[in-house]
Amino acid sequence: MEFEIKNKDSKSKARTGLLKTQHGMIETPAFIGCATKGVVKGMTFPELQKIGTQTIIVNAFHMYLRPGLEIIRRLGGLHKYINWSKPIFTDSGGFQAMSTRFYCKIKENGIEYKNPYDGQRYIITPEKSMEIQHKLGADIIMIFDECPRYGLDYKYYEKSLELTLNWAKICKKLHNSTDQTLIGIIQGGTFLDLRKKSVEKMLEIDFPGYALGGLCVGEPKEVMYKVLDHTVPLLPKDKTIHLMGVGTPQDILEAVERGVDLFDSVFPTKTGGHGGCYTHKGLKRFDNLTGLNETTPIDPDCSCYTCKNYSSSFVTHLFKDNEIVGKRLIIIHNLTFLMNLMKNIRTAINNNEFTEFKEAFLKRYLRENKGSN
Amino acid sequence: MEFEIKNKDSKSKARTGLLKTQHGMIETPAFIGCATKGVVKGMTFPELQKIGTQTIIVNAFHMYLRPGLEIIRRLGGLHKYINWSKPIFTDSGGFQAMSTRFYCKIKENGIEYKNPYDGQRYIITPEKSMEIQHKLGADIIMIFDECPRYGLDYKYYEKSLELTLNWAKICKKLHNSTDQTLIGIIQGGTFLDLRKKSVEKMLEIDFPGYALGGLCVGEPKEVMYKVLDHTVPLLPKDKTIHLMGVGTPQDILEAVERGVDLFDSVFPTKTGGHGGCYTHKGLKRFDNLTGLNETTPIDPDCSCYTCKNYSSSFVTHLFKDNEIVGKRLIIIHNLTFLMNLMKNIRTAINNNEFTEFKEAFLKRYLRENKGSN
Numbered sequence: 001m002e003f004e005i006k007n008k009d010s011k012s013k014a015r016t017g018l019l020k021t022q023h024g025m026i027e028t029p030a031f032i033g034c035a036t037k038g039v040v041k042g043m044t045f046p047e048l049q050k051i052g053t054q055t056i057i058v059n060a061f062h063m064y065l066r067p068g069l070e071i072i073r074r075l076g077g078l079h080k081y082i083n084w085s086k087p088i089f090t091d092s093g094g095f096q097a098m099s100t101r102f103y104c105k106i107k108e109n110g111i112e113y114k115n116p117y118d119g120q121r122y123i124i125t126p127e128k129s130m131e132i133q134h135k136l137g138a139d140i141i142m143i144f145d146e147c148p149r150y151g152l153d154y155k156y157y158e159k160s161l162e163l164t165l166n167w168a169k170i171c172k173k174l175h176n177s178t179d180q181t182l183i184g185i186i187q188g189g190t191f192l193d194l195r196k197k198s199v200e201k202m203l204e205i206d207f208p209g210y211a212l213g214g215l216c217v218g219e220p221k222e223v224m225y226k227v228l229d230h231t232v233p234l235l236p237k238d239k240t241i242h243l244m245g246v247g248t249p250q251d252i253l254e255a256v257e258r259g260v261d262l263f264d265s266v267f268p269t270k271t272g273g274h275g276g277c278y279t280h281k282g283l284k285r286f287d288n289l290t291g292l293n294e295t296t297p298i299d300p301d302c303s304c305y306t307c308k309n310y311s312s313s314f315v316t317h318l319f320k321d322n323e324i325v326g327k328r329l330i331i332i333h334n335l336t337f338l339m340n341l342m343k344n345i346r347t348a349i350n351n352n353e354f355t356e357f358k359e360a361f362l363k364r365y366l367r368e369n370k371g372s373n
Numbered sequence: 374m375e376f377e378i379k380n381k382d383s384k385s386k387a388r389t390g391l392l393k394t395q396h397g398m399i400e401t402p403a404f405i406g407c408a409t410k411g412v413v414k415g416m417t418f419p420e421l422q423k424i425g426t427q428t429i430i431v432n433a434f435h436m437y438l439r440p441g442l443e444i445i446r447r448l449g450g451l452h453k454y455i456n457w458s459k460p461i462f463t464d465s466g467g468f469q470a471m472s473t474r475f476y477c478k479i480k481e482n483g484i485e486y487k488n489p490y491d492g493q494r495y496i497i498t499p500e501k502s503m504e505i506q507h508k509l510g511a512d513i514i515m516i517f518d519e520c521p522r523y524g525l526d527y528k529y530y531e532k533s534l535e536l537t538l539n540w541a542k543i544c545k546k547l548h549n550s551t552d553q554t555l556i557g558i559i560q561g562g563t564f565l566d567l568r569k570k571s572v573e574k575m576l577e578i579d580f581p582g583y584a585l586g587g588l589c590v591g592e593p594k595e596v597m598y599k600v601l602d603h604t605v606p607l608l609p610k611d612k613t614i615h616l617m618g619v620g621t622p623q624d625i626l627e628a629v630e631r632g633v634d635l636f637d638s639v640f641p642t643k644t645g646g647h648g649g650c651y652t653h654k655g656l657k658r659f660d661n662l663t664g665l666n667e668t669t670p671i672d673p674d675c676s677c678y679t680c681k682n683y684s685s686s687f688v689t690h691l692f693k694d695n696e697i698v699g700k701r702l703i704i705i706h707n708l709t710f711l712m713n714l715m716k717n718i719r720t721a722i723n724n725n726e727f728t729e730f731k732e733a734f735l736k737r738y739l740r741e742n743k744g745s746n
Contacts, residue, residue, distance in 0.1 A: 041697060066690060313444050314454060317411065328701075
C-alpha cells in the first residue's frame, strides 16, 4: 500500500489523497462500504461500483465462522469468493466482542466467544486473527484489538489498551506479507491521555497506516470530536487515518476537517433497512405512513436511482409492506447520497473550498434535521 | 388490445402470437411478472426488463387498500406511480377471497372482507372493482370473479359459477373504455361440465380474451391438465388464453402444448424467497447448508447474473444469513430462468419443434427433480 497526499485545505486539516493497493486506487477521503458478511446490505457489487464505491470492508471473523476459510480458499480467496475485484479491507474481529450475540469474554491471550452456529465456546487470539486475515487475502488488514464500549471506568480502558498493545505486537511480528498491509488501531476510550499513550506505543511498533477504534460507540458527538482534535495531530501526516464506525454526514465532515481520510460504518445501510434516509435537510424517516401522500422524491436534490424514478409515496408503500425493493430503494439512496458527499468533499478540498462547503452543507442539514445526524 | 397469431406448432395446440396493447407488444407465450402490490418481489423494473419481462400483473384490490387510488391518480396513474412504461394487467381482487388474511365472506352482490390496515369490514362489488381498475388505468383488466379453492363439493362450484357469471355481466356493462381491455374469467373448479357451462356463458357475454381461473389451487397436476384438455378447445382460437396462477416449468410446457398463451404466478419469486431455485435438473433448495461447499453456480447451464457471477456456496452463505442479496440472487435466477424458458418455447414453436423441445426439457428436468415442478 502506498499513500500519496494530493491537496491540503489551507483553512483546516482536510486533505485529499490517493491510496494505492494491490487491487487498485482509492481516492481519499473515502467511505468504505460495510460488507460485514461479504455483502453490503441489499446491494450487489456492480450496483456499488456504479454509485462510486471504491472499496469495502469485510469482517474476517464472520467469514471465518461461515462460510469458512476452506471454501473461500477453494474458490480463489476473498476477492473471487464475493466477486469484488477492487480493494478490500478486513476487520480483525475484535469489534465483534461488543456484540452480545457472541457472549464474549476478554482474556489475556484473546477473546473467548460463543459460536452462534454450533453453540460452542472458542477463543480467537491475535495469532488466529492474523492467520484468518492472511488466508482471506484482503488488501488491507487490521490488528486484533479490544474495542470497549463507551461509559466504562478509566481502569477498564487502561487495562484494555495494554491488551490491544500486546496483541498489536504479536500481529506485527506475524505479518511479513508485502501483498497485504497491516494497520494499527488506536484505542483508549474517550480519555485523552490513554489515546496519547496508544498513539505513542503504536508508533513504536510502527504501522503503515492507523485506524481510530472505539469511537462512535455511544459517546456524545462533541466528545468524539474532542478525541479527534487531540489524537489526529499526534499521528504521522504521511499515513492514512481511518475513523472506524463513522457514517453520518455531520460526523464525516467534522472528521475530514480534522484530517481523517477513511470511514466505514453500517449506519447508511442499517438505518436504511429501518426506513431512515439521509437528505440535504437531515434524516427523514419512512417507518410511518406520513410519506404515503408525498408526490416528491425522498430528496429532490438527490440524483440517485431512487430519487430520479420514484415518489416518497411509492417508497413508503413498499417499505411499509415489507417489500425487499422498499429497503433496496432506501439503501441505494443512502449510499449514493454518501458517495456523492465524499466526492463533493474531495472536490471542495481540491478547490481549497472545504470549509465553505462544510458550512453550507451543515447549515441546511442541521437546520431542519429532527433525527440522528 | 389486438391479438395476432404468428405460428402454430403442427404436432400440438402450441402457438406463438403478438399481443398489442396501449403500452407496447407482448410476444406470446409469455410469463407475466407478478407485481401484486406494485412490485415484483426483490426486483426493480429496469432489472425486470433486462431479463426479458414484457409485462406485469398488479393486484387492483391491494393497490386500492394501499397506497390508495387518490395518490396514484395524483402521480399520473398506475404506470407512472410504479414507473413501468410497458403493458400492465390488473387482477380484480376476487382471487384475494382465498387469502385468510382478509377473512372474506362471499355475498350475492360482492365479497365482504376485513381491511388489514384498519380492521374494519367492507364489501368489494363488481361495480367497485371496475371503478378501481378503471381508475388505475392498466392495459388489460379482469372481471370480478369468485375463485374457490380446490376440494369443495360440486354444489359450491355450481353456485359460485353463477355469482361469477352475474358479476361478469355487470363488469361488461360498466366497461366502455377502448384504452383498457376487459378479460373474462372461466371458473367451475375441476368439474368439466361446469367449466363447459362457464365457457358457454362467458362467450355469450363476449370478451376480447379469456383467462382460466381457479386452477393450480391445490388440485393434482393431472387434474389441471385434464381441465385444460377439455376447456381450451371450447374457447375461440383467435383470442388470448391466460392460465392464472401457473409458474412451474412443467405446468407451463404442458399448458402451452394445450394452447395457452399467458401465464402469471408468484411461484418463482415466492419459492425464491424461501430458497427454492429452478434448474434444468429440477428444483434445488437453498434453505439448508448443503450448498455451502459447492463451488459451482446454482445451475451451470444458466446464463443469469447470479449463475455467471457467484457460486452456490456464496448464495447459500448469504441466503442462510438472511441477507437481502441472498434472496435477490435467487429471485434473479428464477425469473431469468423462466424468461429464458418462455423465449425458448417461442423459438421452438416458430421452428415447429415445440414437442421435441418440451420432451427434451422435461426428460432432464423430471429425471433428477426431487422437489415441486
